[in-house]
Each structure stands twice: as structure tokens, then as C-alpha cells.
Amino acid sequence: MQNLIVRIQKAELNNFRNVEHGKFNFACNLKKDIFEDGSDILGLYGQNGSGKTSFIYALALLEALLSGKRLPRDIVNYITVGKDSAQLIFEFSLKDDVSFYRVIYEFWLQKREPSTTDEEDQDCFT
Numbered sequence: 001m002q003n004l005i006v007r008i009q010k011a012e013l014n015n016f017r018n019v020e021h022g023k024f025n026f027a028c029n030l031k032k033d034i035f036e037d038g039s040d041i042l043g044l045y046g047q048n049g050s051g052k053t054s055f056i057y058a059l060a061l062l063e064a065l066l067s068g069k070r071l072p073r074d075i076v077n078y079i080t081v082g083k084d085s086a087q088l089i090f091e092f093s094l095k096d097d098v099s100f101y102r103v104i105y106e107f108w109l110q111k112r113e114p115s116t117t118d119e120e121d122q123d124c125f126t
Helices: 052-067
Strands: 005-016 019-025 085-095 100-110
Touching (some): 005 052, 052 085
Antiparallel strands (some): 005 085
16 A cells, blocks of 8 residues: 655635635745655634634535535535635645645535425535
């Protein structure tokens, strides 16, 4: 079995919760070899209302999507009030025993009208 190392390099949130537009670049971007031995220490800090909790929600949503879990029923509340959609972009670096990959995972949450023929998922969003 191959060793796989995954690092989140960047994250971008648009119209997600209280964040109109926010970008996160992680410390491992500052090193020549982002996969060097040793750990990075990451801390999130900022003023109240600056988006720290929104970023944690974005990570939880990403984890749900990548693992095939059902999305939260209140996901409509993740879209900024007054907006019809939210966009999230995550950039990863992956390294296995042979190769290095840069992966961009981008998705949108968009409001839609409930369908009368789709009773089970009336409050779901894409």
C-alpha cells in the first residue's frame, strides 16, 4: 500500500455564512518543500465575525462531501443572507510514493425551489 500525504494549501469562501469573500493560504505554502518532515502549526485568529467559525463549517461540509455523507438539513442557512448561492474552493497537494498532484475541489450551494414530485428532498440544495 502506498503512503499518501494530503495537505490543504488554500481555501476560498464566497457568500458562505457571514463571509462575502475570504481566502486562506496555509503556512506550508511558505516552505520550499511543503511535504518536508515535521508538522506545521496552524492557528486561526481574528476579530469576532471575521469568519473563523464559517471556515470550520466549510471544512465540515468539505468532509461530508468527500466522504459521501448526507448534507445538513439546514444547509440553506450556509448561504449568505440575500444571496442565491455560495461557492467554496479548496486546493490540495497530494503526494504518494511516486508522484505529486495539485487538486482543486470547487463546489456551489445554490437555492432551488422545492419540487412537488421530490417530497423526500424538498429542503435539499445542490
